[in-house]
Amino acid sequence: MKSNRRQFIKISTLGTGGLALGLSSMNLNGINAAYAANKNEAVSDEDLTPYPTYCEVCFWKCAAWTYVDKKGEIRKIIGNKEDPHCNGRLCPRGTGGIGMYHDEDRLKNPLIRETKEDGTQYYRDASWEEALDLIADKMGKIKKEHGPECVALFSHGTGGKLMGHLLKAYGSSNISAPSFAQCRGPREVAFTATFGEDVQSPERTDIRDTKCLVLIGSHIGENMHNGQIQEMSDAIDNGATI
Ligand code: SF4
Known part of the structure; x- marks a missing residue:
């Protein structure tokens, strides 16, 4: 199959659309909060402090920079050019990290499930000490009995x-x-x-320079393995056959 860059981007955008739908069904509040945070007055990069970080959304673990303004608000997250996993460009999930950070459903402390008298269940906030004690107690009982x-x-x-x-x-x-x-x-x-050696990270595949890429049981482009997708996009630009 011969694809061009436009077709490839279209396929990738379908994946991104799915992601957006997934996010909207999860919770739009975080995204709204992120937009609200960014409704602050515009700032230039000189007013922001970059902090090194990495993206934990998937196992690819792209290195990144988080830019924080003087009020401590995260204003943007970009990829780290030094990292071959991302070459300075995060995928939409990583770039959307600000929305995740502001999501009101983001867990910031343990929750313990409780049951009301009528049988309905709910979660209540708990301290780490209480949660760890509860887990240790239950695990201890299981070990003793079974x-x-x-x-x-x-x-x-x-x-x-x-x-x-x-x-x-x-x-x-x-x-x-x-x-x-x-x-x-x-x-x-x-x-x-x-x-003669195991898989490294990133995998040392040479997708960028290939003339013919055969994918068996793989869904590059859908899975957003950042570095590999960038290479695949370059290969398509170079006339590779997929
Ligand atoms: S590929 Fe995307 S989600 Fe995965 S670590 Fe990189 S930026 Fe994050």
Whole structure:
């Protein structure tokens, strides 16, 4: 299939539209709050202080700069040019980080689920100390009554490793990552078998200079793997066949 840059952008925009729909069904308040924050008087970059950060929205983990004004308001988030994951450009999700930051549903402290007398449930704010005590108490009871190995972990993402350490300390080795078996695992094996070393981050694929890109079981463009999409866009510009 021969595609041009316009078609490619159209496909990507459909993905972005889906994202926008997803966001609107979640909560528009955060976005509105972000717009409200940006209704402040216009400022130039000289009035803003950049802080290095990285985007946690997906595993790609693009390095970024957060620009904060004198009132402490985040005014913009841009990619870090030094980072090969993003080459200075975040995807729409990363750029929309300001909306996420201002979202009134963003969790800033633990919530504990309670049940009213009529059976309806709700969440109430709790301190970290109370929440951790509650979890420790419940995990202790489970261990005492059923043994530690009755608890298993199916992990994904940054927090997975930390939870894995917790589970080992608890006494269970039932730790699995289904996403690894279906995603990174096969790539790890294939990279090692082909190049003699495992997948690095970013993956050392040469999409930009390819003349013919064959995608099998992959959906680059939909999945917004930032650096790879930029390379794919360049390859299309260079006349590559997809
Ligand atoms: S690809 Fe997008 S969502 Fe993922 S880390 Fe980069 S900017 Fe964030």
